[in-house]
């Protein structure tokens with residue numbers, strides 16, 4: 471089957487899966503605060519956790535455009551399932567694909583793709599967030615092993631992960647390691663009471679004299695920040711950009727349905743021009759966000775030099791408008807928008823997370839401004 475047709479078929483099947491297996495359970499998953507392991511296995515069986523991996527590592531070989539559309543489809547139905555894709559495929563998977571050697575890929579990617587092992591990406595720390603280059607988690611070499619000590623915070627799927635890609639430092643040299651969970655050396659504590667990401671098994675992780683075999687160093691020593699983190703965040707941002715489209719689209723559909731049903735002052739509320747103004751803005755913002763994401767996807771597909779910048783722009787814009795559209799969807803629902811009977815309350819909470827993860831909106835603005843200052847400078851103007 472030709473490439474595009476094959477990928478379209480995967481998208482069609484993903485839509486059916488999302489409608490049958492994800493959307494009906496999304497509210498309950500969020501309420502219970504745990505994406506069920508059974509569902510993780512179901513998604514793995516369809517190769518969804520390795521959607522971009524090559525076939526020989528158990529993947530579906532989706533190109534960036536189709537992977538984006540696939541992320542939208544899953545994210546529209548269930549935020550926690552989309553978060554699973556972001557972490558397994560975009561953060562952990564793409565890092566190992568790019569920087570892992572053949573034996574690391576066989577050892578870690580294949581079980582991840584099959585859902586036999588769950589991975590997590592451990593960068594953020596209690597005292598180090600945006601300033602990620604300054605990680606305090608320490609490693610040192612002792613004989614043939616490395617020893618890691620330190621704490622990580624906000625690690626998605628950290629509470630259930632079988633292994634972690636851990637970013638740590640030795641005297642300012644930042645490196646990445648694959649660290650297997652071990653009961654004595656790796657301690658995880660689930661974080662509760664979250665605004666969003668409630669079902670993403672978010673945890674604090676502490677490494678106490680964790681002994682890591684030298685073969686678990688990911689990429690060359692010293693490449694942890696500029697290469698591994700840079701690659702992971704670039705892929706992560708692309709995934710979050712599409713998650714913004716997913717939330718905006720879901721919120722838009724919810725507000726349209728509600729506005730067509732709800733009556734006040736003897737007529738459906740969609741007849742009021744002020745409501746139409748909100749709907750018109752929501753349609754425009756959602757279409758604009760998707761167009762930016764598609765552009766970033768096309769550039770990534772052709773490995774264009776501007777792909778990273780367009781991905782950052784897409785992440786910044788879509789996470790911003792997802793918040794606006796989700797907030798407007800709550801507004802259109804009135805009091806009902808503030809309760810969990812309708813999905814807009816959850817979408818509103820989930821949207822905020824997108825402006826924080828994979829680099830906050832302020833960090834995206836700084837990166838985009840730096841790019842703009844370089845690209846649009848003309849000595850003649």
Ligand SMILES: Cc1cc2nc3c(=O)[nH]c(=O)nc-3n(C[C@H](O)[C@H](O)[C@H](O)COP(=O)(O)OP(=O)(O)OC[C@H]3O[C@@H](n4cnc5c(N)ncnc54)[C@H](O)[C@@H]3O)c2cc1C
Pocket residue numbers: 557591592593594597598599600601623624625626627666667672823826827828829830831832833836
């Ligand atoms: C639900 C959720 C899931 C997460 N999952 C993971 C995960 O799987 N792995 C992981 O490693 N991390 C994860 N994180 C952490 C996330 O990446 C960080 O929260 C994020 O990078 C911001 O860091 P911080 O929270 O320390 O905020 P800080 O860096 O302390 O920022 C606080 C505020 O200051 C602003 N600020 C900081 N520096 C500047 C600057 N130079 N200029 C202007 N403003 C600035 C920020 O924009 C923000 O508004 C997750 C977080 C959440 C909430």
